[in-house]
Amino acid sequence: MQKFTVTNDHDVSISAITLGATWKAFNIPGKDGKPENVMLSMPSSDEYMKNQYFCQAIGRTAGRITKGTFSINGQEYHVDANEGTTTLHGGPHGFNTQIWNGAFDGDSIVFEKHIDSSEDSFPGNIDVKITYTLSDDNEVTISYTAKSDADTLFNPTQHAYFNLSDGQNVYGQSLQINADKYLELNKDKTPTGKMVAVDDTPYDFRDPQNIKLGIDDMKAEVGHTYDEVYVINDHNDDDPIATLTDPESGRSVAIKSNRNVLVVFTPDDLDGVKFDRGAGVPHMGIALEAQNLPDTPNHEGFGSVLLPKGEEKTYSISYKATF
Numbered sequence: 001m002q003k004f005t006v007t008n009d010h011d012v013s014i015s016a017i018t019l020g021a022t023w024k025a026f027n028i029p030g031k032d033g034k035p036e037n038v039m040l041s042m043p044s045s046d047e048y049m050k051n052q053y054f055c056q057a058i059g060r061t062a063g064r065i066t067k068g069t070f071s072i073n074g075q076e077y078h079v080d081a082n083e084g085t086t087t088l089h090g091g092p093h094g095f096n097t098q099i100w101n102g103a104f105d106g107d108s109i110v111f112e113k114h115i116d117s118s119e120d121s122f123p124g125n126i127d128v129k130i131t132y133t134l135s136d137d138n139e140v141t142i143s144y145t146a147k148s149d150a151d152t153l154f155n156p157t158q159h160a161y162f163n164l165s166d167g168q169n170v171y172g173q174s175l176q177i178n179a180d181k182y183l184e185l186n187k188d189k190t191p192t193g194k195m196v197a198v199d200d201t202p203y204d205f206r207d208p209q210n211i212k213l214g215i216d217d218m219k220a221e222v223g224h225t226y227d228e229v230y231v232i233n234d235h236n237d238d239d240p241i242a243t244l245t246d247p248e249s250g251r252s253v254a255i256k257s258n259r260n261v262l263v264v265f266t267p268d269d270l271d272g273v274k275f276d277r278g279a280g281v282p283h284m285g286i287a288l289e290a291q292n293l294p295d296t297p298n299h300e301g302f303g304s305v306l307l308p309k310g311e312e313k314t315y316s317i318s319y320k321a322t323f
């Protein structure tokens with residue numbers, strides 16, 4: 001396994017590793033000027049292999065595909081399931097399970113991989129390129145490019161878990177999301193197809209909201225922590241879709257993307273997981289995953305994540321640090 005690091009002129013740096021094209025570090029100075037890693041990272045490859053998805057690249061399709069079944073141009077496909085009958089985050093052989101070929105391209109970190117249809121069960125053999133770039137104004141851009149030899153689906157994301165504080169949990173941090181609606185989910189967390197207004201619910205992050213208060217309200221009113229699919233409002237590509245802020249350390253990360261979804265996940269149970277910050281505790285990080293609507297082909301009005309044969313498609317997500 002290899003690790004690649006890029007540092008800019010403001011003491012901001014990023015590291016990424018070839019296992020899972022994982023975003024291992026985003027070091028941002030705090031009020032004291034000392035850079036700390038705001039990604040929920042792990043100390044060893046063993047730990048990354050035991051605990052999937054932590055800050056890893058997700059593909060071909062982020063989120064859940066109902067019964068691992070979808071149609072493209074009238075042809076039905078069944079892909080491998082890895083959560084009961086559901087295909088989660090690209091299935092059992094998704095991007096996060098691959099060892100990528102890593103290299104520097106100038107100041108960018110580039111991961112490339114050819115994935116055969118026979119390997120991950122999705123239609124089409126694809127060539128994928130994931131690029132990490134850190135700018136001098138402290139913005140990280142991750143882009144995902146793919147080309148397939150048959151029509152297929154492509155809806156990648158980065159499963160970034162953030163903790164901007166110097167402490168163990170995200171309770172002091174606040175989150176703002178540019179979303180009037182979220183997806184209603186079935187018990188197995190697949191979408192019902194319905195979008196629900198956030199008004200007067202703990203789902204409402206249109207104004208910055210303290211995460212601890214939000215989790216408490218969710219538990220009291222809805223019965224569980226956040227594991228939600230926010231439908232991002234129409235916006236200019238230059239406007240952040242979400243901003244995470246830690247008043248205590250002075251760090252903040254604004255996410256920009258032209259994707260129409262942000263998944264927000266605040267895991268209760270990180271027991272037994274070893275992180276660089278220490279032993280896993282509840283709400284040690286918050287996952288913010290910019291993507292397109294999940295289970296797309298199975299719901300009318302969800303748009304398209306089709307990657308047509310022979311066409312190259314690129315999706316990007318940017319994370320701008322201020323401190």
Ligand code: FUC
Nearest residue numbers: 053189227228263265289
């Ligand atoms: C998020 C959630 C899932 C899952 C995964 C690791 O995308 O929506 O429920 O637990 O992360």
